[in-house]
Amino acid sequence: MAVYPLKPARKPPLKERGLIAWLRKNLLSSPFNIALTIFGVAILYMIIPPFIKWAFIDANFVGNSKADCTGDGACWVFIKEKLNMFIFGFYPQDILWRPKVVMLGLVALLIFAKFVKGFNKLKLFLIVIYPIIGYILLHGGYFGLEVVETSKWGGLLLTLIIASVGIVLSFPIGVILALGRQSKLPIIRSLSIFYIELIRGVPLITVLFMASVVLPLFFPQGVDFDKLARALIGISLFEAAYVAENIRSGFQAIPKGQYEAADSLGLTYWQKMGLIILPQAIRVTIPNLVGTFISLFKDTSLVMIIGLFDLLSMVNVAANDRDWLGMETEGYVFVAFIFWIFTFGMSLYSKYLEKKLDINKKG
Amino acid sequence: MSNIIEMKGVNKWYGDFHVLKDINLDVKKGEIVVVAGPSGSGKSTLIRCINRLEEHQEGIIRVKGIEVNSDIKNLRQIRSNVAMVFQHFNLFPHLSVLENLILAPIWVYKKPKKEAIETAMYYLNKVNIADQANKYPNQLSGGQQQRVAIARALCKNPDIMLFDEPTSALDPEMIKEVLDVMINLAQEGKTMVVVTHEMGFAKKVANRVIFMDEGQIVEENDPQNFFHNPQSDRLKLFLKQILNH
Numbered sequence A: 001m002a003v004y005p006l007k008p009a010r011k012p013p014l015k016e017r018g019l020i021a022w023l024r025k026n027l028l029s030s031p032f033n034i035a036l037t038i039f040g041v042a043i044l045y046m047i048i049p050p051f052i053k054w055a056f057i058d059a060n061f062v063g064n065s066k067a068d069c070t071g072d073g074a075c076w077v078f079i080k081e082k083l084n085m086f087i088f089g090f091y092p093q094d095i096l097w098r099p100k101v102v103m104l105g106l107v108a109l110l111i112f113a114k115f116v117k118g119f120n121k122l123k124l125f126l127i128v129i130y131p132i133i134g135y136i137l138l139h140g141g142y143f144g145l146e147v148v149e150t151s152k153w154g155g156l157l158l159t160l161i162i163a164s165v166g167i168v169l170s171f172p173i174g175v176i177l178a179l180g181r182q183s184k185l186p187i188i189r190s191l192s193i194f195y196i197e198l199i200r201g202v203p204l205i206t207v208l209f210m211a212s213v214v215l216p217l218f219f220p221q222g223v224d225f226d227k228l229a230r231a232l233i234g235i236s237l238f239e240a241a242y243v244a245e246n247i248r249s250g251f252q253a254i255p256k257g258q259y260e261a262a263d264s265l266g267l268t269y270w271q272k273m274g275l276i277i278l279p280q281a282i283r284v285t286i287p288n289l290v291g292t293f294i295s296l297f298k299d300t301s302l303v304m305i306i307g308l309f310d311l312l313s314m315v316n317v318a319a320n321d322r323d324w325l326g327m328e329t330e331g332y333v334f335v336a337f338i339f340w341i342f343t344f345g346m347s348l349y350s351k352y353l354e355k356k357l358d359i360n361k362k363g
Numbered sequence B: 001m002s003n004i005i006e007m008k009g010v011n012k013w014y015g016d017f018h019v020l021k022d023i024n025l026d027v028k029k030g031e032i033v034v035v036a037g038p039s040g041s042g043k044s045t046l047i048r049c050i051n052r053l054e055e056h057q058e059g060i061i062r063v064k065g066i067e068v069n070s071d072i073k074n075l076r077q078i079r080s081n082v083a084m085v086f087q088h089f090n091l092f093p094h095l096s097v098l099e100n101l102i103l104a105p106i107w108v109y110k111k112p113k114k115e116a117i118e119t120a121m122y123y124l125n126k127v128n129i130a131d132q133a134n135k136y137p138n139q140l141s142g143g144q145q146q147r148v149a150i151a152r153a154l155c156k157n158p159d160i161m162l163f164d165e166p167t168s169a170l171d172p173e174m175i176k177e178v179l180d181v182m183i184n185l186a187q188e189g190k191t192m193v194v195v196t197h198e199m200g201f202a203k204k205v206a207n208r209v210i211f212m213d214e215g216q217i218v219e220e221n222d223p224q225n226f227f228h229n230p231q232s233d234r235l236k237l238f239l240k241q242i243l244n245h
């Protein structure tokens, strides 16, 4: 017979720990890996220092005309001077307070909804009526506000409007399509499949052209259907097909037992889907959904081709200004940066949501 | 009409596979029926036909006199009288324990939330787990989850409880805590149909034990005779196998 005493836990040997070990394991583990590491470092070396030199060290930040830029580095004066244009498009300069109020109001509303507890009914109410308030403020025509046609809306404002309306509308449509695709009724199922597969087989540009050219044919002569509204409908219907596929993959992750438990409790179909299946399906599919919404956000720049002036088109417009010729690079870097801020923010938020809504949370 | 469940000549196929063959089974109110049999013999299919998680193709099933068929009104009535406990618990992982329990009372039985919570806490106490009300299912042990599932079933105040191998997914040390709860229920006079390999449970509380093999009811008897005086060779073999393992 033998008795063995319990041993205290020790730290791993030194060569398994610390920076050196990490480098060895991740960057220098094999000749191929070493070659890749050298290659990667070389590329970074070729790109990053020149960019920093261009964007910061040699760049010009002060002044108000092209003459104030030395031309060695970036001319950020251009961005500064055209900022209103980039953000608001052709919205009349003297009433910029209206889009500003709308944007700040949205931020305030989001902060309120996110960080203030309770008031759930009020929050829901505000979220539902905010688009209407926003529309009235932006478009005017009521309460003595001067009318600003949607064709004047542009820049980041337009990009955000298209993206948020697209997300808000495509989500419920996508959910309905996903439910339809699961339906036991053959007609509903085949219609949903047909729609989803059709849309997914067509580029967004085509859908936008269709929405701007074909859609008006369905309306009686003389009814002028707003161009922005057409684009919004087109984008929402397009995106809905992708949302539907995301949610369908979420459905497939739900074990059969969940349906059976819901059935055996006596829940109706809609209760089962709404209370049990959808909440779980959406949770597991959040990373994919956010991916879809990120690509929607970037795709908004395609509205340029049907004559709407989103952020990217405004840069083109500004760079064609005779006083500022040759400023495309600064403009595009700026646009890329803005897009990156928003999409990266969405990514972070999705990580946070994933953690917060993790179904398998322990402890 | 003292038979709360009636099955007459029930047949079911999965494609070409004849999974239930001429099942005749009556269960009286307050009766405890244990269903045993080898794997794949159709036990789950049988009890799942009672609340129509599976559809039978021939024969008649009635629950409290209401026929189990495609009529959605019948189905709703039947499911509100029948509760089921599954092998893998099937709790809703996105809802807390308490939310799992009040779901059916609120949405199916239209009870006020306050009353639903009171009932839920009553049954959580009964299964000795009231202190876990605000946890999520995945934060509980298997035995605790199964007791929550039983409490969720009880919150429907069902006339009939169906159990499909409620202890087979549990570690040995947790089986007893679940069986104790079930034994309590049995002694309170709930009608129960229980698929299980726990022969101790059958001996202790069953009024009747049914042996299934290849989709048929091969033998049924009171527990005393079922275990000590089996008739068919297949039951003898089955008993030898499960008692020896």
Ligand SMILES: Nc1ncnc2c1ncn2[C@@H]1O[C@H](COP(=O)(O)OP(=O)(O)OP(=O)(O)O)[C@@H](O)[C@H]1O
Binding pocket: B014, B017, B019, B037, B038, B039, B040, B041, B042, B043, B044, B045, B046
């Ligand atoms: N959806 C299905 N489609 C086809 N065959 C099925 C299906 N469900 C079950 N079966 C088959 O029907 C037979 C009976 O299944 P059932 O689940 O009722 O058996 P069981 O007695 O409960 O077995 P176990 O003890 O393993 O749970 C098995 O042979 C199984 O493979």
Ligand SMILES: [Mg+2]
Binding pocket: B043, B044, B045, B164, B165
């Ligand atoms: Mg089974």
